[in-house]
Amino acid sequence: MTQITRRSALGVLSVTAASWWPAARANSPAPLRIGFQKGSINLTIVKSLKLVERRLPGTPVQWVEFPAGPQLLEALAVGSVDFGAVGDSPPVFAQAAGKDVFYVGAEPAKPDTSALLVRAGSPLKTLADLKGRRVAVQKGSSAHYLLVQAVKKGGLQWADIQPVYLAPADARAAFERGAVDAWSIWDPYYAAAEIDGQARPLVTSRGLTSNNSFYLASRALTQQEPVLRLLFAALTEADAYVDKNRTATAQQYAEFAGLGLATVLRFLERRPRSPVGPLNAALVAEQQKVADAFHELGLIPKAIRVADIVWQPGQAVAQAR
Numbered sequence: 001m002t003q004i005t006r007r008s009a010l011g012v013l014s015v016t017a018a019s020w021w022p023a024a025r026a027n028s029p030a031p032l033r034i035g036f037q038k039g040s041i042n043l044t045i046v047k048s049l050k051l052v053e054r055r056l057p058g059t060p061v062q063w064v065e066f067p068a069g070p071q072l073l074e075a076l077a078v079g080s081v082d083f084g085a086v087g088d089s090p091p092v093f094a095q096a097a098g099k100d101v102f103y104v105g106a107e108p109a110k111p112d113t114s115a116l117l118v119r120a121g122s123p124l125k126t127l128a129d130l131k132g133r134r135v136a137v138q139k140g141s142s143a144h145y146l147l148v149q150a151v152k153k154g155g156l157q158w159a160d161i162q163p164v165y166l167a168p169a170d171a172r173a174a175f176e177r178g179a180v181d182a183w184s185i186w187d188p189y190y191a192a193a194e195i196d197g198q199a200r201p202l203v204t205s206r207g208l209t210s211n212n213s214f215y216l217a218s219r220a221l222t223q224q225e226p227v228l229r230l231l232f233a234a235l236t237e238a239d240a241y242v243d244k245n246r247t248a249t250a251q252q253y254a255e256f257a258g259l260g261l262a263t264v265l266r267f268l269e270r271r272p273r274s275p276v277g278p279l280n281a282a283l284v285a286e287q288q289k290v291a292d293a294f295h296e297l298g299l300i301p302k303a304i305r306v307a308d309i310v311w312q313p314g315q316a317v318a319q320a321r
Helices: 003-020 041-049 051-055 069-077 090-096 142-153 168-176 189-195 225-244 246-257 261-270 281-296
Strands: 032-036 061-065 083-086 101-107 114-119 134-137 162-165 182-186 199-204 213-218
Touching: 032 041, 032 069, 041 051, 041 083, 041 225, 041 246, 051 225, 069 083, 069 090, 069 101, 069 213, 090 101, 090 213, 090 281, 101 225, 114 142, 114 189, 134 142, 134 168, 142 182, 142 199, 142 281, 168 182, 168 189, 182 189, 189 199, 189 261, 213 225, 225 246, 246 261
Parallel strands: 032 061, 032 083, 134 162, 134 182
Antiparallel strands: 083 213, 101 213, 114 182, 114 199
């Protein structure tokens, strides 16, 4: 396809998507509300470069920041946002709680961007050393699943540790003052603690979890396939920008997140290329393992079937149950 043809096709798709957006009125189109976190590099670059606004001219775009995935999905479930990015565990907890949210897209695995941290001078050397210890973690986050897997690999039972459920900022404060013995966390918080010299990884996600990233949407947005396609295109363009403009990205992101440049560069070093598209069967199967692990431990109230809330292009999502 030539560059001219690509541009022409994008222009047609943009017009089509804009006309699809629900509740749009001639003088006051409904906003597209996007939830993001500090670790959502693609979304933060999309926001910075206004890539959604370029593809949906005339549609207001509102950006809402959240400290972690569970809070973002709660907002999605109650209609405060339409679209957002989270890790592997938040959708499992949301589905188990009966939230009306849907997987629509995914990025490739990032097994090096999360870790179970201990303080630099900690006597803890192995996962078995976690027995009886207090471990900070955001409940229902990807770090929660990492902790589940780490405990299992260490030959321990979940009851052998004391999880302390804290949002990232509170968890870091507790970790630094010694109120907890370890901290399960993702980038950029992982990188920040590591660069500051206050923490070392006891283990990373590699070999324990794929640390997948997912995009979820409201029921209404799943009916707007052209809009979703444009969002995927914007996110994939942002990913290519990150890959080709590492220094500029680091500077932009450092300013946005209030982080040191060294922290951001460490974060970006661990991040693989991350184009965005719909979920495939392998990702759904892997996500089902996450759900099953939480159910086996009694951390979610019922067994769930992940495929029930996975949007497929060209198909309507299931009716609410």
